[in-house]
Amino acid sequence: MPDMTIREHMRDRLRAEADPEYREFHSRLLPGTAGILGVRTPVLRALSKELLKGDWKGYISQVQAAWKADGQGDDGVYYDELILWGLCICRGFKKWEDAAPYITGFIPAINNWAVCDIFCGSLKMAGRYRQEAWEFIQPYLESGQEYGIRFGVVMMLSHFVDEDHVKEALERMDAVRHEGYYVKMAVAWALSIYFIKLPEAVMPYLEQNHLDDWTYNKALQKITESFRVDQETKTVIRSMKRPLRPA
Structure with missing residues (x-):
């Protein structure tokens, strides 16, 4: 045998x-x-x-x-x-340049939120190769593929919630146009994390953005569910909810 x-x-x-x-x-x-x-x-x-x-x-x-x-x-x-x-x-892998071809080969196999999120959260080398990782995820945000986009968004919320990236991250999420549930949930989740950590940078975006109503309202909901947001801020966030328009 x-x-x-x-x-x-x-x-x-x-x-x-x-x-x-x-x-x-x-x-x-x-x-x-x-x-x-x-x-x-x-x-x-x-x-x-x-x-x-x-x-x-x-x-x-x-x-x-x-x-x-x-x-x-x-x-x-x-x-x-x-x-x-x-x-x-x-x-x-210890170096991004060595890992990158393997990451590229793995992403097409992602077909659910759990594989995506565990992978993104475990890809710690993104913290050591910030520029390389940031540039790597950009095409996925524009890929039109549900889990390609989710990969890019979850990578942002896992490794790039900081002053250096918040402006560009908000622009990238604002430009996402995909009807997939797991894309919308990822964007809402990411926006809530960015707001919780960088509220002054994110509040102007929440006041004026191009998000669809469902994703926008879900982001507000996730913000109000956080224990790290005070009650006064939660009251303001709840008042910003949009009425859902008929499809």
Whole structure:
């Protein structure tokens, strides 16, 4: 019998770590997402650390090839494998220039908010390569693809909520035109984070912007749900809500 590939070995590990109750819970959060085993994120992070001690680039290559050939699902790549693939990129590379081609190869496989958000939040090297990372995400914000745009927006809220980027970030979000639910939610979430951390810079934007009514109102809602916003400010924010116009 031939030796198992590193991907086959890791698939056995993933199946052994699967939690049926967590699978059921997580599947409800990701409707339409196939191939969820139910491995909890801390376990996936621990497995990624194990992979980094060996041929982790080989693992990425094998999972990527399987995804291209068979797609995602029980007979293709597991959702949990996508997370591992992304975590290996985030943890394995030290330089942005080395990681960039792998990030480019991974983004088309993102097909739900959880893979997107875990990947973006784990891509810590963006903090060390700020200019390179900022330039990298710009085309995705204009890509017209739901999860490409979400990738760009979540990268901004994860790594670029600061005085140096707030003006340009608001301009980028104001220019987003996409009807996808997960794009709108990402923009609303990002605006709330920018407001919470930089209220004086963001308030003029909230008073005059080109957001659709749903995204705008959702951003206001998220601001008022934050424990870091005082009651007086929440009252002002609630008064800014737009009436929803008929579609």
